[in-house]
Amino acid sequence: MNIPLEYILVLSSSLFIVGAAGVILKKNAIMVLMSIELMLNAANVNMVAFSSYYGDARGQVFALFSIGIAAAEVAVGLAILLNLNKLKKTVNVDDINLLRW
Amino acid sequence: MDILEYAWLIPVIPLLAFVIVGFLGNRMKDKGGLVAILGVGGGMVLALWTAFEILTTGRVYEVSMDWVVLSSEYRLEIGVFLDNVAAMMLIVVSFIAFLVVVYSTAYIHDQGPRRHRYYTEICLFVGVMLGLVLANNFIQMFIFWELVGLCSYLLIGFWFERPAAARAAKKAFLVTRVGDVMFMIGLFLLFTELKTLNFQLVWSALDTADAATLAFAGFFLFGGAIGKSAQFPLHDWLPDAMEGPTTVSALIHAATMVNAGVYLVARAFPILTQSAEVSLFVGVIGGITAFIAATMALCAPKIKGVLAYSTVSQLGYMILALGAGAYMWHFGHYVEASIAFGAGLFHLMNHAFFKGLLFLGAGSVIHYVHTEDLNKMGGLGKYMKVTSITMLIASISIAGIPPLSGFWSKDEVLAVTFQAGDANLTFMLLWILGVLTAFMTAFYMFRMWFMVFKGKENEGTKHATEHAHHKHEAPVAMLLPLVVLAALAFGSGFSLFIGDGFFGSIYYHEAHVLSIGERLTDVFTSPLTYVSIIAAVSGIVLAYFSFLKTTVSAEKFVSKGFPKAMHKLLLDRYKFPVAYDKIGYVGLYGFSLLLDKFDRYVIDGIVNAISAFLIGAGGVVRKAQTGFVQSYTTLLLAGVSLIIILLYVVGVLR
Numbered sequence: 121m122n123i124p125l126e127y128i129l130v131l132s133s134s135l136f137i138v139g140a141a142g143v144i145l146k147k148n149a150i151m152v153l154m155s156i157e158l159m160l161n162a163a164n165v166n167m168v169a170f171s172s173y174y175g176d177a178r179g180q181v182f183a184l185f186s187i188g189i190a191a192a193e194v195a196v197g198l199a200i201l202l203n204l205n206k207l208k209k210t211v212n213v214d215d216i217n218l219l220r221w
Numbered sequence: 222m223d224i225l226e227y228a229w230l231i232p233v234i235p236l237l238a239f240v241i242v243g244f245l246g247n248r249m250k251d252k253g254g255l256v257a258i259l260g261v262g263g264g265m266v267l268a269l270w271t272a273f274e275i276l277t278t279g280r281v282y283e284v285s286m287d288w289v290v291l292s293s294e295y296r297l298e299i300g301v302f303l304d305n306v307a308a309m310m311l312i313v314v315s316f317i318a319f320l321v322v323v324y325s326t327a328y329i330h331d332q333g334p335r336r337h338r339y340y341t342e343i344c345l346f347v348g349v350m351l352g353l354v355l356a357n358n359f360i361q362m363f364i365f366w367e368l369v370g371l372c373s374y375l376l377i378g379f380w381f382e383r384p385a386a387a388r389a390a391k392k393a394f395l396v397t398r399v400g401d402v403m404f405m406i407g408l409f410l411l412f413t414e415l416k417t418l419n420f421q422l423v424w425s426a427l428d429t430a431d432a433a434t435l436a437f438a439g440f441f442l443f444g445g446a447i448g449k450s451a452q453f454p455l456h457d458w459l460p461d462a463m464e465g466p467t468t469v470s471a472l473i474h475a476a477t478m479v480n481a482g483v484y485l486v487a488r489a490f491p492i493l494t495q496s497a498e499v500s501l502f503v504g505v506i507g508g509i510t511a512f513i514a515a516t517m518a519l520c521a522p523k524i525k526g527v528l529a530y531s532t533v534s535q536l537g538y539m540i541l542a543l544g545a546g547a548y549m550w551h552f553g554h555y556v557e558a559s560i561a562f563g564a565g566l567f568h569l570m571n572h573a574f575f576k577g578l579l580f581l582g583a584g585s586v587i588h589y590v591h592t593e594d595l596n597k598m599g600g601l602g603k604y605m606k607v608t609s610i611t612m613l614i615a616s617i618s619i620a621g622i623p624p625l626s627g628f629w630s631k632d633e634v635l636a637v638t639f640q641a642g643d644a645n646l647t648f649m650l651l652w653i654l655g656v657l658t659a660f661m662t663a664f665y666m667f668r669m670w671f672m673v674f675k676g677k678e679n680e681g682t683k684h685a686t687e688h689a690h691h692k693h694e695a696p697v698a699m700l701l702p703l704v705v706l707a708a709l710a711f712g713s714g715f716s717l718f719i720g721d722g723f724f725g726s727i728y729y730h731e732a733h734v735l736s737i738g739e740r741l742t743d744v745f746t747s748p749l750t751y752v753s754i755i756a757a758v759s760g761i762v763l764a765y766f767s768f769l770k771t772t773v774s775a776e777k778f779v780s781k782g783f784p785k786a787m788h789k790l791l792l793d794r795y796k797f798p799v800a801y802d803k804i805g806y807v808g809l810y811g812f813s814l815l816l817d818k819f820d821r822y823v824i825d826g827i828v829n830a831i832s833a834f835l836i837g838a839g840g841v842v843r844k845a846q847t848g849f850v851q852s853y854t855t856l857l858l859a860g861v862s863l864i865i866i867l868l869y870v871v872g873v874l875r
Contacts, residue, residue: 140858143851143854144851144854144855144858145851152850152851213849213850213851214849216848216850217847217848217849218848219846219848220846220847220848220849
């Protein structure tokens with residue numbers, strides 16, 4: 121039995137919106153990073169869903185690829201946060217506005 | 222061997238000497254004097270040979286090549302053009318220049334290392350003047366014309382540490398520049414109208430060209446001559462130019478600079494003939510110049526001042542003759558016009574000889590007494606025999622006493638002016654001015670001569686004769702040119718009677734050949750001749766009685782009333798220097814100040830306003846860069862959403 125495509129799209133959209141809301145609203149930088157992961161995974165879900173819908177394996181390959189990249193990106197992001205924490209003694213994004221006018 | 226094929230070497234030889242003297246002169250013992258003599262002399266030999274070939278065969282020689290090809294229609298040439306007028310100029314320029322250089326070696330022997338600069342500049346001066354004469358088109362002429370101006374600037378300012386000399390050099394350069402700009406405008410008009418500047422092509426294309434444009438072109442070309450030949454109202458630089466060494470004055474006044482303007486008028490003569498108004502204007506300017514310069518010469522306090530005004534006045538005669546000729550040609554009196562053309566150039570030649578002599582003689586006098594003030598001289602005749610006799614010959618010649626050269630040409634100039642009076646009454650007035658000028662010329666020349674060589678010995682003379690090293694009047698190198706020029710000042714008028722006569726060789730379109738007998742009857746049966754002779758003689762007699770016998774006291778005459786005011790005005794040179802300064806300072810400097818204000822407040826204002834606006838706007842806009850990652854993200858998402866919605870609305874995503 122196949123789950124209809126629309127259901128999965130609703131799921132991934134919700135996931136994406138939750139992620140976007142987290143990126144915009146969360147004050148903790150770690151939470152922001154996690155929200156970005158949510159958005160990425162929403163995209164992955166979409167790719168897998170369309171892959172199965174069209175019967176084309178390339179979407180799943182791309183999803184795996186995307187997961188790999190996301191892992192690397194998180195490593196970089198966490199490293200930045202660690203350094204920030206060392207420098208500014210905070211991970212609150214409202215206190216980090218170094219690149220301003 | 223055809224000598225004309227080597228004519229291009231004429232200016233090249235002095236220019237070569239210029240390079241050699243310029244680079245090596247300071248190592249030579251005489252600072253390059255010998256090289257200068259050889260260079261100018263070599264140019265002279267070649268020039269005389271070329272002129273002889275041209276004048277005896279009547280050939281017209283031209284060789285040219287493309288220099289700048291602007292387009293297939295507009296091209297500029299560089300080349301050599303030789304006809305009878307150029308040949309005559311070659312003789313005058315090269316010969317007098319050579320004599321002046323020989324004279325200079327003695328005259329400036331005490332100038333030390335500075336002679337190096339003198340010889341360098343004089344070689345360049347002679348070279349570019351010969352180049353000007355040989356030019357086959359107006360633009361080449363203009364280039365040499367500018368170089369002549371540069372050299373005169375350098376030489377007038379030879380003693381640049383004297384403020385007066387520096388000022389005079391600057392004035393000569395700037396005032397002639399006014400004329401040069403007009404010359405340029407004339408060139409542009411001519412070039413756009415006729416698409417060529419080659420002399421012969423211009424002359425042959427005149428009939429098909431637009432008359433109004435040609436009239437303006439002629440007017441502006443003549444403007445160049447006004448500047449260079451020191452015609453009214455741009456004449457005032459020339460008396461100031463006396464600040465240079467006397468030899469330079471001789472060169473400028475007799476051989477080079479000022480003749481360039483007359484030569485230009487001769488070259489532009491066919492253009493001038495196209496318009497009655499312009500040729501009348503030329504004649505009027507010439508007549509006025511001759512008259513007012515002569516009046517200023519009447520009471521000039523310095524020996525070179527008298528000669529300077531005299532030059533301006535005689536140049537006025539030449540221009541007057543050419544103007545009258547152009548006017549008569551316009552109304553179809555071709556024979557008279559071509560005689561008038563010849564008369565102007567005849568006077569140019571004779572004037573070059575006697576004025577060169579007068580300046581070199583004045584140099585000899587100044588060399589002896591070390592002053593230029595006429596009132597400090599007097600009684601020099603018995604100490605300076607050669608100088609006084611040669612200068613007397615020149616004075617008689619310029620005064621116009623037959624049979625000396627000045628008589629023949631001045632008489633011819635006045636005769637053609639009188640003839641032009643038939644066509645237009647203005648020329649009759651100019652003729653009267655001309656006769657008055659002839660009277661004044663005789664008067665001021667003999668005033669000068671009497672004040673220098675006769676009468677009471679004043680302090681300058683006494684001072685000079687007390688010194689033992691002044692036993693001799695001048696070295697041979699100075700006296701020899703004087704004697705040679707005296708022979709020419711006496712006899713150059715007789716060129717009327719050699720071969721076809723002057724008017725049979727130097728003419729415009731039609732030779733005017735008369736036998737000796739015909740010429741003599743032509744001259745001496747005309748009442749006009751006697752009018753000019755009477756004018757000259759009465760001038761001399763008046764000078765004799767007021768400056769030698771002192772039965773008529775000049776001082777008493779100018780001590781009160783109108784003569785006094787007039788005397789003052791003449792000494793102030795009709796306030797022309799003041800007027801120049803006013804125009805220069807108030808007019809041009811004021812205008813410059815206005816432009817400065819415009820630049821400062823309008824142009825800079827606009828620039829500053831734009832930058833101030835950008836800085837202010839930047840200050841406002843940069844507040845958007847808060848540095849908060851989340852606000853960027855919000856904007857990013859909002860933006861992308863907006864784009865998607867828009868794409869959906871316009872239908873791309875549907």
